[in-house]
Structures are given as structure tokens and as C-alpha cells.
Amino acid sequence: MGCVLPFISMTTAQRGSSVLTKANIPHKIVGIDSGQTKRGCAYGIELAPIYVDAAESTLKRARVRYGDVIQS
Amino acid sequence: MKKGLIYFDNAATTFPKPEAVYRAKEYYERNLCGNPSRGSHRLALAASEAVYKSREALAELYSSKPENVVFTMNTTYALNIAIKSIVKEDDHILISDLEHNSVLRPVNEVCKRRGATYDIFSTRGGIKEIISDIDSKKSKNTRLLVCTHQSNVIPKTLNIEEISKYCRENGIYMVADCAQSAGNVPLDLSTCNVDIVCVPSHKGLYGTQGCGALIFRDIAAEELLTTIEGGSGTNSIPLTMPDYLPDRFEAGTLPSPAIASISHGVSFVKKKGLENIRSHENMICEKIMNGLSCINGVTVYNEYPGPVLLFNFSGRRPAEIASAFDEKGICLRSGLHCSPLAHRTVGTFPDGAIRASFGAFNSIKEADIFCETAEYIAKHKRI
Numbered sequence: 001m002g003c004v005l006p007f008i009s010m011t012t013a014q015r016g017s018s019v020l021t022k023a024n025i026p027h028k029i030v031g032i033d034s035g036q037t038k039r040g041c042a043y044g045i046e047l048a049p050i051y052v053d054a055a056e057s058t059l060k061r062a063r064v065r066y067g068d069v070i071q072s
Numbered sequence: 073m074k075k076g077l078i079y080f081d082n083a084a085t086t087f088p089k090p091e092a093v094y095r096a097k098e099y100y101e102r103n104l105c106g107n108p109s110r111g112s113h114r115l116a117l118a119a120s121e122a123v124y125k126s127r128e129a130l131a132e133l134y135s136s137k138p139e140n141v142v143f144t145m146n147t148t149y150a151l152n153i154a155i156k157s158i159v160k161e162d163d164h165i166l167i168s169d170l171e172h173n174s175v176l177r178p179v180n181e182v183c184k185r186r187g188a189t190y191d192i193f194s195t196r197g198g199i200k201e202i203i204s205d206i207d208s209k210k211s212k213n214t215r216l217l218v219c220t221h222q223s224n225v226i227p228k229t230l231n232i233e234e235i236s237k238y239c240r241e242n243g244i245y246m247v248a249d250c251a252q253s254a255g256n257v258p259l260d261l262s263t264c265n266v267d268i269v270c271v272p273s274h275k276g277l278y279g280t281q282g283c284g285a286l287i288f289r290d291i292a293a294e295e296l297l298t299t300i301e302g303g304s305g306t307n308s309i310p311l312t313m314p315d316y317l318p319d320r321f322e323a324g325t326l327p328s329p330a331i332a333s334i335s336h337g338v339s340f341v342k343k344k345g346l347e348n349i350r351s352h353e354n355m356i357c358e359k360i361m362n363g364l365s366c367i368n369g370v371t372v373y374n375e376y377p378g379p380v381l382l383f384n385f386s387g388r389r390p391a392e393i394a395s396a397f398d399e400k401g402i403c404l405r406s407g408l409h410c411s412p413l414a415h416r417t418v419g420t421f422p423d424g425a426i427r428a429s430f431g432a433f434n435s436i437k438e439a440d441i442f443c444e445t446a447e448y449i450a451k452h453k454r455i
Contacts, residue, residue: 008306010305011127011139029112
């Protein structure tokens with residue numbers, strides 16, 4: 001059971017991934033079903049729940065935009 | 073490269089490429105070639121990763137962000153997207169008198185289709201004279217200025233930092249054609265006001281052919297019109313393209329093997345140093361300029377050395393001279409170099425001239441051989 005932070009594009013997810021890697025936060029890029037976004041296919045970053053807070057603050061500091069956390 | 077061959081057509085495409093570029097492209101084709109941003113299996117993600125590395129490399133080179141790097145097929149596609157996304161009905165456009173057809177033709181076409189108009193400003197003199205001419209040709213509906221950063225015909229580099237400042241002060245979008253300057257002349261988008269830079273993979277960035285890019289400053293992408301619509305990998309339900317970069321302008325499958333080569337080409341350029349590459353090319357050019365100045369009947373159009381050298385042999389057609397050099401194993405390009413406007417400005421229209429253009433892999437020894445060959449060709453006119 002993990003959490004997924006959704007991004008508007010693969011490129012933004014990759015920038016997010018780059019920022020989280022530098023911060024030593026374990027994660028991986030995953031696809032998100034179109035039914036979950038209402039706008040079609042998307043990409044997100046999956047991580048364990050214990051890392052979500054750290055990941056969100058790291059992404060905010062780096063000004064990488066993401067959507068509401070999805071429970072996977 | 074075949075032994076004994078001298079390649080002086082680097083302004084058309086650099087050759088050879090760094091070994092790392094060949095290796096990267098082959099590795100990509102054999103091992104990673106999923107479709108980037110399409111699906112989330114390991115090969116699709118590996119392909120996306122390779123593409124992202126090149127986005128990062130270009131973003132760093134121009135002080136932008138990876139999201140602001142849009143990949144396309146080549147610089148011409150990039151310029152078409154930039155020009156046609158900005159210009160609306162009844163707008164006015166300014167271009168320089170050194171423009172390649174990759175600017176002149178889309179500008180002419182967009183004017184025909186959308187009832188816009190354009191004027192050509194002079195690049196003669198220094199930046200004050202250039203800005204003054206731009207100012208005299210600007211009108212109240214001028215929306216866009218497009219100009220080359222470095223000409224492909226003569227070694228003239230325009231001070232686009234200053235031109236972009238003028239554009240910003242006057243509410244004009246600025247697009248820079250950096251086909252020749254990428255990897256040769258630095259440009260910092262965080263400190264100048266150029267809105268979009270268009271670059272190729274296969275010239276001064278030493279990547280392979282098949283890819284170009286638009287590098288945006290932070291501008292409102294949703295206000296720009298799309299020119300090509302289709303699959304974007306994400307946000308697939310709406311009937312319109314996404315309103316964010318880079319997906320707004322990346323419809324369809326990307327030329328990802330060529331894109332993957334860019335990060336390796338950029339690494340090569342950064343390791344060598346842009347300034348060192350430029351100095352090396354200038355040194356070769358100067359050597360040849362000196363050699364040609366000793367041959368009767370040769371006109372050199374360069375005022376100073378640079379990455380390109382333009383010349384003619386009196387009374388002989390440019391194609392004949394380029395062909396004579398080719399017979400001796402030296403690759404040059406004759407004609408108008410897809411830049412009739414620049415040749416009009418230089419005074420070599422309609423016959424054009426012969427261009428030698430240099431790269432990081434050329435040597436002084438090659439310059440010596442070129443000069444000896446030029447002397448031989450001058451003395452041996454073909455019937």
C-alpha cells in the first residue's frame with residue numbers, strides 16, 4: 001500500500017523525481033489511470049506513506065507542482 | 073571518417089560526432105527504445121529518462137527549466153511552431169536581413185494566411201544602429217521579432233540580449249534562431265528577455281540529425297496557439313492539447329534516439345568549452361583567410377574570422393569551385409545556403425558563394441591542405 005503524488009506531465013514527474021532523489025527520498029515513477037484524474041492518462045510518483053510529508057515539502061521548496069495525494 | 077577527407081561543412085551539420093554520441097545512440101536503439109511518456113513499463117520509463125536527460129542538458133545550457141524544453145524534428149519545425157503559435161490576425165512581425173528560409177518562409181506564410189505583415193531590419197553597424205533601425209520599422213501592432221543569433225552565411229553574431237531588452241520594453245515577443253550559435257555562443261535566458269530559443273541537435277551541439285528544440289522562458293504557454301495536435305501521452309481526454317509545457321507542443325512520438333544523443337553532445341561541448349571551440353574554429357578560419365588573401369582573383373566576404381568563411385573565385389561559378397574541392401577530398405557548400413536574404417545583404421545574390429565552415433574536429437593541418445588546394449584550383453581552370 002503506497003501513496004501517489006500526481007503530476008501534469010511525465011516531464012514534471014521526472015523533475016519531481018530528480019528533486020526527491022537528491023533529497024534521498026525513495027520513490028518511483030508510475031502511470032496513473034485516466035479514471036483517477038478525470039483528464040486522461042497521467043504520471044505520478046509512488047512512495048511509502050512515511051515519506052509523503054517529506055516529499056511534499058521537498059517538492060514545494062523546489063516549486064514542482066503536483067496534485068492531491070492518491071492512495072494506491 | 074574516411075582517411076584523407078576534409079569536412080568543412082559543419083554549419084550544415086557537424087561531422088564527425090563525438091564517440092560518446094555514436095555509442096549512446098546505438099545503446100538507445102538496442103536497449104531503451106520504448107516510447108517516452110507513453111505507458112509506464114520499464115522500457116517506456118527508460119526512454120523517458122533518456123529524453124529527460126537531454127531536456128536537463130539543454131535547460132542547463134540556456135539557464136531554463138527542463139519543462140520549458142520542447143523537442144521537435146529540427147530547428148525549422150521549432151521556428152515554425154514558435155512563429156505560428158505567436159502571430160495572430162493583423163499582427164506585424166520584424167525579422168533581420170540575415171534570416172535563413174527557416175524564418176523567412178514561415179513568416180511569409182503566416183502573413184499570407186493571417187493577414188499579418190512583416191518588415192526587415194538592417195544588421196549593418198553596431199547594436200545602436202540595429203536597434204535604431206528596428207525602432208524605425210516597429211509599428212503599434214508589432215507582436216513578434218525573430219532573428220538569427222549567428223548567421224549561417226557570414227560570421228556575424230547579433231547582440232540578441234540587447235535586442236531582447238528592446239522587445240521587452242515594447243511588449244514584443246522575441247524568438248531567436250540559434251541554429252548556428254548553439255554550442256558556439258552562450259545565451260542565458262535567466263538574464264535576457266528572449267522568449268523562445270530554437271536549436272538543432274546536430275550542429276554545434278554535436279548530437280545526431282533528426283531533432284531540434286524550442287527552449288522557452290517562463291511564459292504563458294496557454295496563450296500560444298498550437299500548430300500540430302495529437303497524442304500527448306498525458307491529459308488525453310480533452311479535445312485540445314494540454315495547456316502546459318512541454319506537452320502543449322509535443323504531439324506524437326518524439327524522435328527519441330536523436331534526442332537521447334543531445335545530452336552526450338552537450339557534455340562534449342561543455343567539456344571542451346564553448347569559448348575554446350569558438351577560438352579553435354576562428355584560428356582555422358584565420359589561417360585560411362590569410363591563405364586565400366594571397367591568391368589572385370579570390371574574394372573573401374568575411375570581415376573577420378569565425379565559424380564560417382564565405383568566398384568566391386573571380387569569373388568562376390561557386391558550384392564549379394565546390395566540385396573542384398570535392399574532387400580533392402574537401403567538402404564545402406556552394407550556393408545560397410537556404411539564405412537568399414542573407415546573400416542579398418552580403419552582395420552575393422543571386423549566384424551565391426562558397427562556404428567553408430569549421431568544427432571542433434578540424435585541424436590546422438587541414439587548413440594548410442585547404443590553402444594548397446585553393447592555389448591549385450585557382451591555377452587550373454576546368455573547361
